Amino acid sequence: MAGEVIYYSKALIPTLRETPAEAELISHKLMLRAGMIRKLAAGIYNYLPLGYRVLNKLCRIIREEMNRAGAQELLLAALNPAELWRESGRWELYGPELMRLEDRHNRQLCLGPTHEEVITDLVRREVRSYRQLPLNLYQIQTKFRDEIRPRFGLIRGREFLMKDGYSFDRDDASVEETYKLMYQAYRRIFERCGLRFSVVEADTGAIGGSFSHEFMVLANSGEEQIVSCPSCGYAANLERTESLSPDSISYQQVEEGVSDNLLNLEKVSTPNVKTVEEVCGFMDSQPQELVKTLIIMADGEPVLALLRGDHEINLNKLQKLLGAKDLELASPETIERVTQAPVGFAGPVSVTGYRLIADLVTKGMRNFIAGANENDAHYRGVNWGRDAEPEQFADLRLSKTGDLCCRCRSALTFSRGIEVGHIFKLGTKYSEALGATYLDDQSKKRALVMGCYGIGVSRTMAAAIEQSYDRYGIIWPVALAPFQVIVLMVDPLDEQVRDIAVHMANSLKAAGLEALLDDRDERPGIKFKDSDLIGVPLRVTVGVRDLKSGVVEIKARKTGQSCKVSPEHALEKVLELLKGLQAE
Numbered sequence: 001m002a003g004e005v006i007y008y009s010k011a012l013i014p015t016l017r018e019t020p021a022e023a024e025l026i027s028h029k030l031m032l033r034a035g036m037i038r039k040l041a042a043g044i045y046n047y048l049p050l051g052y053r054v055l056n057k058l059c060r061i062i063r064e065e066m067n068r069a070g071a072q073e074l075l076l077a078a079l080n081p082a083e084l085w086r087e088s089g090r091w092e093l094y095g096p097e098l099m100r101l102e103d104r105h106n107r108q109l110c111l112g113p114t115h116e117e118v119i120t121d122l123v124r125r126e127v128r129s130y131r132q133l134p135l136n137l138y139q140i141q142t143k144f145r146d147e148i149r150p151r152f153g154l155i156r157g158r159e160f161l162m163k164d165g166y167s168f169d170r171d172d173a174s175v176e177e178t179y180k181l182m183y184q185a186y187r188r189i190f191e192r193c194g195l196r197f198s199v200v201e202a203d204t205g206a207i208g209g210s211f212s213h214e215f216m217v218l219a220n221s222g223e224e225q226i227v228s229c230p231s232c233g234y235a236a237n238l239e240r241t242e243s244l245s246p247d248s249i250s251y252q253q254v255e256e257g258v259s260d261n262l263l264n265l266e267k268v269s270t271p272n273v274k275t276v277e278e279v280c281g282f283m284d285s286q287p288q289e290l291v292k293t294l295i296i297m298a299d300g301e302p303v304l305a306l307l308r309g310d311h312e313i314n315l316n317k318l319q320k321l322l323g324a325k326d327l328e329l330a331s332p333e334t335i336e337r338v339t340q341a342p343v344g345f346a347g348p349v350s351v352t353g354y355r356l357i358a359d360l361v362t363k364g365m366r367n368f369i370a371g372a373n374e375n376d377a378h379y380r381g382v383n384w385g386r387d388a389e390p391e392q393f394a395d396l397r398l399s400k401t402g403d404l405c406c407r408c409r410s411a412l413t414f415s416r417g418i419e420v421g422h423i424f425k426l427g428t429k430y431s432e433a434l435g436a437t438y439l440d441d442q443s444k445k446r447a448l449v450m451g452c453y454g455i456g457v458s459r460t461m462a463a464a465i466e467q468s469y470d471r472y473g474i475i476w477p478v479a480l481a482p483f484q485v486i487v488l489m490v491d492p493l494d495e496q497v498r499d500i501a502v503h504m505a506n507s508l509k510a511a512g513l514e515a516l517l518d519d520r521d522e523r524p525g526i527k528f529k530d531s532d533l534i535g536v537p538l539r540v541t542v543g544v545r546d547l548k549s550g551v552v553e554i555k556a557r558k559t560g561q562s563c564k565v566s567p568e569h570a571l572e573k574v575l576e577l578l579k580g581l582q583a584e
């Protein structure tokens with residue numbers, strides 16, 4: 001890589017002391033404070049030189065890995081004619097998030113949020129034969145999405161930088177090969193960025209789970225909850241996680257032996273006691289001894305879902321089980337109609353005319369507590385078979401801490417993540433809609449089989465910060481840092497300090513590194529603060545006092561560890577420390 005020295009005194013790095021009130025997420029706050037971005041309008045940002053440097057680092061890694069995997073870069077038009085989007089049906093389907101506009105001839109256009117239509121149109125015109133396949137094309141481009149409420153800075157903007165790629169193959173077997181290549185390329189991209197990430201299988205409905213993966217940067221502020229198994233590598237979004245409750249295993253064992261010892265069903269007056277917590281407090285019991293009843297509307301029909309008191313329902317699982325199109329919690333009016341009681345007293349006893357589905361974990365429960373379908377009343381001593389009979393016991397619960405992996409029974413890890421990449425086997429959805437075909441080796445016309453592969457580039461920049469910062473500012477991984485080294489002159493007016501610092505910066509440049517030379521005539525405190533804020537991995541501090549002892553200080557941003565070496569040995573030490581940081 002070509003080295004570079006930037007003089008801070010001439011650079012546009014407008015750092016802020018105060019945190020801007022508009023920012024909610026730490027990455028947003030820090031990018032504003034570090035002078036990396038500035039807001040132009042809601043959800044629209046300008047990238048300043050420091051931010052743009054980081055974006056370019058990301059783009060470079062992405063390009064290298066995409067090219068290495070055999071993909072070719074192109075650049076598609078951002079402004080798209082409506083006719084093309086009508087061909088795919090998405091002009092109507094996409095909704096208000098599609099940024100639409102009209103030109104002077106009243107022709108309708110949109111600013112592309114994604115480019116399946118445009119690329120499929122291009123390929124249907126240019127590709128004729130199986131000999132031209134497979135073809136894998138990508139671009140890095142500004143995309144538009146008219147978010148109703150843009151927030152979180154670059155995490156959810158209305159204008160953002162995306163890498164979107166599309167592959168065209170002759171058949172399923174071939175697209176699966178391409179998909180694997182992309183999967184590996186994506187892993188390498190995020191590994192090279194120095195990010196901690198998880199790859200989860202995404203739900204693709206009809207397409208099949210193993211051909212859609214989401215790449216998540218792990219960060220506590222992430223919107224997505226991820227469950228992963230450290231032993232076998234299983235990972236999924238919380239809503240899609242299948243897991244075992246340690247209790248369900250022990251209950252299954254208990255079930256074999258327990259048949260008697262059933263208490264009588266007893267109605268207890270529970271005035272105004274509604275929530276699981278209130279019922280447990282009132283009856284001096286634990287949530288594990290209670291079965292709660294949720295009324296769910298499945299395609300307009302009420303269904304009673306029964307779960308242990310301390311468990312939450314996973315509506316995805318219920319939806320899949322019922323094969324329902326539309327699922328929602330019932331309104332209070334419906335609950336009253338179904339249970340003949342106000343909200344808070346629903347239960348499975350004596351319910352007729354509605355479907356009852358109970359979570360697997362409740363199967364082994366005995367003598368439990370449940371609502372009595374009567375105002376201010378609960379039952380104690382409820383037992384399956386005698387008092388209530390669900391049509392089915394099934395896995396309905398949301399996975400929770402302590403759950404075990406379905407595949408290998410190891411304890412699962414729960415974390416949060418930010419989705420930065422998504423790879424997807426599209427099949428022939430767009431090629432059929434737009435008539436993108438090729439002639440196979442029998443001269444038979446066939447639809448191209450597609451895959452699509454996205455990376456939110458600007459979002460990845462924000463996610464990297466969400467993953468790595470402290471109270472002083474950003475801590476960049478070396479691969480993404482705007483500069484690898486900052487050379488800080490404590491006394492910029494001192495000739496010797498200046499000579500040594502400039503010489504240091506130039507030797508870093510000669511070694512192929514990017515250095516920011518802080519030559520500003522500012523108080524040292526301000527310069528140290530800015531250096532920490534913008535998060536450059538290594539700082540070389542050159543000051544009069546140290547030079548009297550014949551040394552400069554080298555400090556690592558991440559660990560705060562510092563050492564003093566002679567100016568002659570500084571370069572060698574910097575290279576060694578950078579190597580260590582990159583190997584982490």
Ligand SMILES: [Zn+2]
Pocket residue numbers: 229230231232233234405406407408409410
């Ligand atoms: Zn496992």
